Amino acid sequence: MRILFDQGTPVPLRAALIGHVVSTAFEMGWSELTNGDLLSAAEREGFAAFVTTDRSIRYQQNLSGRTLAILILPTTRWPEIRRHTDAVVAGLNSIGPGGYLEITW
Numbered sequence: 001m002r003i004l005f006d007q008g009t010p011v012p013l014r015a016a017l018i019g020h021v022v023s024t025a026f027e028m029g030w031s032e033l034t035n036g037d038l039l040s041a042a043e044r045e046g047f048a049a050f051v052t053t054d055r056s057i058r059y060q061q062n063l064s065g066r067t068l069a070i071l072i073l074p075t076t077r078w079p080e081i082r083r084h085t086d087a088v089v090a091g092l093n094s095i096g097p098g099g100y101l102e103i104t105w
Helices: 011-016 035-044 078-082 085-094
Strands: 002-005 021-024 049-052 069-072 100-102
Touching (some): 002 011, 011 078, 035 049, 078 085
Parallel strands (some): 002 021, 002 049, 069 100
């Protein structure tokens, strides 16, 4: 699965996503794109999932009709996320195209 990390998503999480191709918005040259444009660019480029810490994205964007799965992390703090990488992996494995999932722990 091709996965795009938003700006606040800790890059070390990439190592836990074995078997997936992970890029960051920065690496793609999309740092300046707003959420709607970023989601559209990710879909055009064939990303299957978008991982972010922006819990307000569902209220700021119309997510209906999107093919990109969106996974929301509860924090940007890597030490905390590191303790819950199994939940992140399970979330990504369970979410389908156009799905939306907020992980809690």
